[in-house]
Amino acid sequence: MSFNPQLNADGSLRHLLTIDGLPRAILTHILDTADGFITINEQEVKKVPLLRGKAIFNLFFEPSTRTRTTFEIAAKRLSADVINLNISASSQSKGETLLDTVDNLAAMQADMFVVRHAQSGAAHMIARHVAPHIHVVNAGDGRHAHPTQGLLDMLTIRKYKGEFHNLCVAIVGDVLHSRVARSQIHALTTLGVPEVRVIAPKTLLPTGVEQMGVQVYYDMALGLRNVDVVIILRLQNERMRGALLPSAQEYFKYYGLTPEKLSYARADAIVMHPGPMNRGVEIDSTVADGKQSVILPQVTYGIAVRMAVMSLLAGN
Amino acid sequence: MTMSFINHSLPGADALIDQLAVAIRPSLTDNTVLVGMHTGGVWAAERLHPLLNAAMPHGSLDISFYRDDFEQIGLHAQVKPTRLPFEVEGRDILLVDDVLYTGRSVRAAMNALFDYGRPAKIRLAVLIDLVGDRQLPIAADFVGAALSVPSHQHIHLIRGEDGNLSLKLVDIS
Numbered sequence: 117m118s119f120n121p122q123l124n125a126d127g128s129l130r131h132l133l134t135i136d137g138l139p140r141a142i143l144t145h146i147l148d149t150a151d152g153f154i155t156i157n158e159q160e161v162k163k164v165p166l167l168r169g170k171a172i173f174n175l176f177f178e179p180s181t182r183t184r185t186t187f188e189i190a191a192k193r194l195s196a197d198v199i200n201l202n203i204s205a206s207s208q209s210k211g212e213t214l215l216d217t218v219d220n221l222a223a224m225q226a227d228m229f230v231v232r233h234a235q236s237g238a239a240h241m242i243a244r245h246v247a248p249h250i251h252v253v254n255a256g257d258g259r260h261a262h263p264t265q266g267l268l269d270m271l272t273i274r275k276y277k278g279e280f281h282n283l284c285v286a287i288v289g290d291v292l293h294s295r296v297a298r299s300q301i302h303a304l305t306t307l308g309v310p311e312v313r314v315i316a317p318k319t320l321l322p323t324g325v326e327q328m329g330v331q332v333y334y335d336m337a338l339g340l341r342n343v344d345v346v347i348i349l350r351l352q353n354e355r356m357r358g359a360l361l362p363s364a365q366e367y368f369k370y371y372g373l374t375p376e377k378l379s380y381a382r383a384d385a386i387v388m389h390p391g392p393m394n395r396g397v398e399i400d401s402t403v404a405d406g407k408q409s410v411i412l413p414q415v416t417y418g419i420a421v422r423m424a425v426m427s428l429l430a431g432n
Numbered sequence: 433m434t435m436s437f438i439n440h441s442l443p444g445a446d447a448l449i450d451q452l453a454v455a456i457r458p459s460l461t462d463n464t465v466l467v468g469m470h471t472g473g474v475w476a477a478e479r480l481h482p483l484l485n486a487a488m489p490h491g492s493l494d495i496s497f498y499r500d501d502f503e504q505i506g507l508h509a510q511v512k513p514t515r516l517p518f519e520v521e522g523r524d525i526l527l528v529d530d531v532l533y534t535g536r537s538v539r540a541a542m543n544a545l546f547d548y549g550r551p552a553k554i555r556l557a558v559l560i561d562l563v564g565d566r567q568l569p570i571a572a573d574f575v576g577a578a579l580s581v582p583s584h585q586h587i588h589l590i591r592g593e594d595g596n597l598s599l600k601l602v603d604i605s
Contacts, residue, residue: 128506148510148511149507149511151511151513152494152496152497152511152512152513152514153497153511154513155513155514155515156497158548159547159548160520160521160547160548160549161546161547161548163547164497164498164544164547165497165498165543166497166502166507427497427507428506428507430506431502431505431506431507432506
């Protein structure tokens with residue numbers, strides 16, 4: 117295996133920065149561990165003592181509600197102390213550099229940083245900088261990666277479909293700007309999904325996307341045929357201003373997931389969305405709230421996956 | 433840690449389970465539930481269940497998240513889902529493990545159970561009470577056999593491909 121900054125010398129996971137380059141065994145171990153954490157939600161006391169006394173800093177340089185909240189809940193259910201920092205509003209505006217901020221927090225005996233940043237590579241930079249006992253989890257960096265989102269999607273798929281080796285999965289929408297899509301594609305191909313498709317207008321696909329091991333479709337009717345899992349990506353409104361798309365209505369007409377378009381997929385296909393949803397833009401409310409939708413279970417499984425990642429890292 | 437198996441005459445696992453069932457049976461009530469501890473204790477509990485009362489609720493408990501050696505060894509063991517398909521609150525729990533040695537697993541199991549509710553009673557049944565290095569004030573209520581082995585050895589419950597259970601003496605080095 118080539119050098120991977122996420123791994124210790126013995127191959128165990130030290131940081132979680134990206135799914136790209138992680139072996140299938142590590143992904144499967146995370147999913148299996150997450151399975152064990154799901155039952156904690158059924159406990160009277162929804163807490164286990166694994167990370168008692170550990171200090172986990174949520175460093176969010178970019179706004180996020182769901183991801184930050186689920187990381188916070190996950191850390192609290194592991195009995196860690198959680199400190200949430202909304203950095204854009206504090207030191208950075210006073211001119212402190214990212215690494216100075218990290219050093220100051222490390223001096224407060226941080227054990228783990230959960231990092232969300234608009235710049236691709238921010239979490240990598242922090243991971244390279246911190247002392248050996250500190251672990252870093254990438255909670256989304258620029259257009260690059262959002263590994264825990266990718267993993268929670270895999271846990272959701274495994275929960276509903278059982279296996280990966282016989283699935284056809286379609287990712288629909290703004291792949292170009294989506295760190296979620298990149299993490300999903302790496303996870304799906306690593307876990308052995310034989311057919312991964314992306315469906316989007318040309319302007320929303322990165323060049324060379326085929327080299328990631330996906331099949332490209334520009335048409336929903338063709339792209340959704342025989343699909344087991346439909347993953348809808350959020351269409352970020354700011355993209356409209358960049359002249360990549362004519363209008364939200366136009367996008368909805370061709371790529372919005374309506375009951376009619378969903379009927380091209382297999383009858384038992386599940387519909388996923390990483391949130392937050394734009395109803396009436398990338399997904400119709402009838403589908404979002406329909407019986408094939410597993411969008412809310414994704415959020416629940418997200419807590420279990422983040423518990424698994426944090427406890428595996430802290431123990432390595 | 434490397435382990436090597438050596439031949440040694442240990443009691444048969446099935447015979448111990450039969451003996452345990454005989455010893456446990458008089459103490460069962462309508463309120464009793466059976467909980468096996470992963471992994472050996474689950475196998476033993478599965479065997480005990482029909483011998484005791486096939487209608488009795490039973491579940492399985494994974495203690496990985498409650499172990500006290502997480503700081504030393506991390507979360508390496510395969511975590512198995514805990515399944516307790518009944519209310520723990522107020523129940524008379526019969527906890528089953530394969531080998532009682534230091535007592536630390538049982539401590540972890542009791543902590544885990546209390547996070548599901550407040551049981552009326554917890555009793556412990558083990559196939560082997562391995563005497564010699566108990567580290568906590570914990571004792572079993574029902575014991576298949578009490579044994580001692582040299583400090584570099586341990587006893588494991590093994591399940592073969594055919595599903596048969598057997599006890600093995602294992603070298604720890």
